[in-house]
Amino acid sequence: MSEPLLPSDPSRIAAFRLLRRLGAGGMGVVYLGRTDAGKLAAVKVIQTDGAGDDDFRTRFAREVDLARRVESPWVVPVLDADAEAREPWLATEFVPGPALAEAVAAHGPLPARAARVLGGRLAEALTSVHAAGLVHRDVKPGNVLLALDGPRLIDFGVARALDDTALTASGVVVGTPGFLAPEQARGEDATAASDVFALGCVLAYAMTGRPPFGTGEPHALLYRTVHDEPELDRMDAGSRSLVARCLAKDPQARPTAEEVRAGLTEDLPDGADWLPDPVARMVALRSSESLALPGIEPTAVDAGSEHADGDKGAQDAPSSRPARRRLLLAGGALLLAAGGAATAAALTGRDDEPEGSDGGRPTYVLGVHSTTDPATAPLARACERAAHLAVAEHNAAPGRAYDLAVRVLRDPGTVAGGRDVAGTFTADRDVVAVLGPVTELAMRTAANIYGDAGLTHVSSTTGQQDYFVLSRRSSFQSGTPHSALGSWIVLHAIMTKQTGRLGAVLDRSGGTAIQEQGSLVVSQWRQTLGGEVVPRVVAEETDDGPAAVRALLAAGIDAFAYLGPLDATVRAAQELAEAGFAGPRWMQHQLYGSQFPSRAGAAGEGWYAVTSAVDAAALTTKRARDFTAAWRRRYRAAPEPHAAEAYDSARMLLTEFARTVPAGARRRPVRGALGERMAKVSYQGIARGYAFGNFHEYTSSGRGWSDGTFVHEVRDGRFRQLGSLSDLERAPKTTG
Template sequence: MSEALRPSDPSAIGGFRLLRRLGTGGMGVVYLGRSETGALAAVKVIRAGSGADDGFRARFAREAELAARVDNPWVVPVLGADATAREPWLATGFVAGPSLAEAVAAHGPLPVAAVRVLGSLLGEALAAVHAAGLVHRDVKPGNVLLAVDGPRLIDFGIARAADDTALTASGMVVGTPGFLAPEQARGEGATAASDVFALGCVLAYASTGRPPFGTGAPDALLYRTVHDEPGLDGVTGELRAALDACLAKDPGERPDADGLRVRLRPARDPRVGPVADAAQPPSAWLPDPVARMVAARSAESLALPDIEPTVVDDPGTGQPARQARRRLLLAGGALLLAGGGTGAALWAAGRDDGPGRKTPARPSYVLGVQVTRSGAAAPLARACERAARLAVAQHNATAGRAFDLGVRVVDDHGTLAGATSAAHELAADRAVVAVLGPVTELTLLAASRVYASAKLTHVTSTTGQNDYFVWSPTVTFQTGAGDQASGTAIALHALASGLTAPAGIVIDRSGGSVEYNQGGLLVTQWRHLGAQVVPDVVAEDTDDAPAAVASVLARGVRDFVYLGPLDATVRAARQLSAAGFTGPRWMSHLLYGSEFPKLAGAAGEGWFVVTPAVDASALRTKAAEQFTAAWRKRYGGVPDPYGAEAYDSVLMVLREFARTVPSGGGRPNRLALALRLHKATYQGIARTYTFNTYNQFNIDVRTMGPETYVHQVHDGRFRQVGPVMAKQTKG
């Protein structure tokens, strides 16, 4: 689908007149364009933030040159590119059809005959890619477009020459979890065999309507790809044998792309019509609903608007905006205003742009906030956004402040693509000096790479995995304690409270690798406490949890820990209640602030959750009382869970940023903030913040004692009991 051009969009790129917007995401904006010969093209324009990086431009030019080598009817051709333009761009042939992902989502799995055609032609496409010395590395349903005459393989944005290792960092995973090979999941180099594995995943998805290794957090998908067998229920016969071969864990056991093409080749070829009935249309390889979907997209591409230059009047002068932009360009501001929105305007407001315009006494900057406003992450988003607005409002009310600050909130919708797009949007706005967020592990996985490239400091207060430093060693900071430390916190609470007893520990892998990792650590530590442990593991995508709980209870345990997602923990609480179990019960720290008390009802009463997150309204320190009063005045209630940590994070960033502002205002050096923050010590509402070598919150005796809190479900809500250990343990 497409939308009309916006006033800020250019009317032409290179030799292509722009007609519509096809989408925003990834590295920039994709337009529908028309060449001088009338051919339609998809023109990807790279955002200014990436284009400012000389290393990126070199990679971009290299990738465009490599992709242009491929000549095959099932691979979208490169029509032109310019890595030296102010905003680098790449034009490829336009395919008027939906992606395989869209088609399957709308109409379900494809029939076997269609999957065989799809696999044969995509095998031919990959064979051409590999013959050109390339490895695609990101073969997935979203990169396969369906046209009336067959599929097209697109997006060589991360393609590399097979012998090119200079641009690949060791140990980095490149591609889409769930549709990449085990060797890629382990961080090893991708080969042509890796593309064949990915194609096998795509064909499995087309056949079943489900990714072969399920859905969920990226690290869980990577684990399953390496260790588990693919889900191919319902796929039989020769197609099943072909997919089994493609999805072999050992790259040497997979067929090459051309061999797969031959193996899946149907009796009829959509390029020339069916062998048995040459009169049948070439789109007959698709089921009718999908064929109609393809036809509708094709019809839309014919209903193109008249081509008009993107010129709007400047309401202040009556002059065309093109002239105004040229004038701003000479002043150094055009790219900011075109790509940065309100935030750039705030920065520009602190400058003298002409006679009669006064320069304010203070410069203005912007704090970006990247959140996920939907799903389970919505409460985290609300807490972070509220905390940011409160902290900024207090900053702007401070007399003698050196600068004013605005807030710009972007919703990443909880997806990898959305997180990448949101991060690019904030990074391209040069008025944005730092970012709070993202709020989830999935979105941080994508956004941290963008912020690393833009050298834009961002701080997340709600995540706890510890591998982001691999690709973002300088600007990604985590003020929440590491997830694995929460396993230690449960053991410490049991020890300090005299609750250590034979314990049943159920680790539900549907909760992701966080639960599995901290569960294994907790089992080991509980044994070190000298108590018996009865562990059990619930496999993903099974309904084995009730049996696991029953099995553990049958062993006579007196303590119980369930580490799993919300719905499974609620069910476990009800099962324990029905069995009359009244001993101490702990849940995952990830459920603090969730709807567990509401959903579990009476069965949830008494459950513990141990987390570094504090309920500031339960503290009697001056800082906590002032924060709680300010929050209550602004929002009409006690602080949201994780609100205190987000608030502390913002104030810490603002303190260090103030020390990097150039004399007289102007544009600060983004990297300077990260370098200062790495060495900072900040006393927050309930904890002292310092960072380790990897820019993660330092975990020590203090962190695991008086600055980690026990909460218990009481009267239908989480109530803070107190710190795990008394203040005198501080060391």
């Protein structure tokens, strides 16, 4: 999806009339441009500090020259560029997509033959890239577009020449965790072998639907890439050995891109027969739709605002900033012939005047991507209530320039349902931001839809960090990563001196997030504490949990952690109680606020949950007291678990949105502007501050993590907050 041009955007860059914004990021802005002959292009304008650096311009010009030499039908070609412009720019042929990541998210892994065709063509593309003296450095599913006649490799935004070691500072990780080589994860220079490693990751993803080193927060992915073996069990036997060679830790042991091409080559039939039917329909639809684009008048400049230097060609330069632009809506549509990169998808969304409220003010809508999944009903209710409270507080302010409304849509906990909700929200131009999705599945499958539309959304209830594979533009996660909280269990044990021989059950029926957290608990207990751990793994779809608990009791443990779903944790509590075990016991953090206290009864007393979710009613700060009072007034009850984080996220969205609303105008704010602001936000919430890392994940300093992580203990049949880890550190004591 695209956004209208801003008044500050140029109307033309060289031969390209600019039509829409395709995206914006740290390096600059990407526009959809069109030549007078009707050829479409993606025009990237560099707007970073590097644009003023002569060395940067020299390298940029050199890379453009090298990129122009890449001759491959599977690489998006460079059409034109200017490294000497006030703001350097690069134009490449426009490809409508969809990306491989989007196709896999929507329809699952590709069949083996389709994946081999994909891999063979991408290997051929990389062979040409390397022959031109370039290293791509960011081969990933989001940079592979699917067309009717084959895939296309795009985005040389981080590419560098093979012999130019000064392009990137030493020790800086460039690329996408989960799809980069071990040497890149260590901050070392990337080589052609690094691209081959990334190609192996992409092939594994295409064939299995998952990256070979799993999912999770970026630092965990980097660690596993360097130290762990890839998971290739679900790949077909004919491709597994070749992909395993691509993923060798030693770059010298990997095949060349040409060797990969030779090992994967399949005949590519005419049309879209190389793709499974659902993906082929997806590609064909986007590649054959009419593209209704507005005709654009030459830039109109208000009297008295001409450039002082009198440069008549100023409107053609990317640094030109017209004072006003009018769009003439075309009555017809430009029909583009189907056939891969020469086709385009329909770009929709008008910059109409927003719907007015009864008071004459415009009304904007905060969407809530909720769920009907019974397992996460408490989280859904907390998010919906938080959004209503935040909006009500805005609408109570006198002299406000606009009103807000809440629109709640609930998915049924399925891939299709999550995508449907995201599609409905993005199609509604009154929706300016979304709180959610609530669940991991929806976050993973809907993120790319929100990203394509530039509709900013923040999830406060998810912590499995693989959404960035699909969406790096407007998807944010304000919840603490699941895996990180495994470390905080160990820190809690250290602070309260509740250490000893740990028995840890990793119940795989709890899902990937629990598996990642469990492995971190085991490793941190051994490495940080220097303690002994006796781990037990319970396989999915088995009833081996009670036997695992009994085996640990027989091994003579002093402390216990059960990382699994609610039912299994309740049974573990009962097994321990029957055995008279009185040592410290930890549950996985997602069970805070669950029915564990009532379900486990007396057996649940004394269990801990270490989580970033705060009980705001237990805090004494003014911000927490005000929030608790407002919640009680509206809902006649204390804030439930996860309410404070959802409220913080909604308020953060609305605060930053207010800064994107044009002053004194009745036209809509540009959607993409909110995402740009959120990427740089620093917001103080009820119990912790919020900021986002390079992959739009929640991030904080060491002290911020400690201040914002809370320990809850089951006492008298309910969860009671003992304090933050910082509180416990300041007043250490032995509990339990």
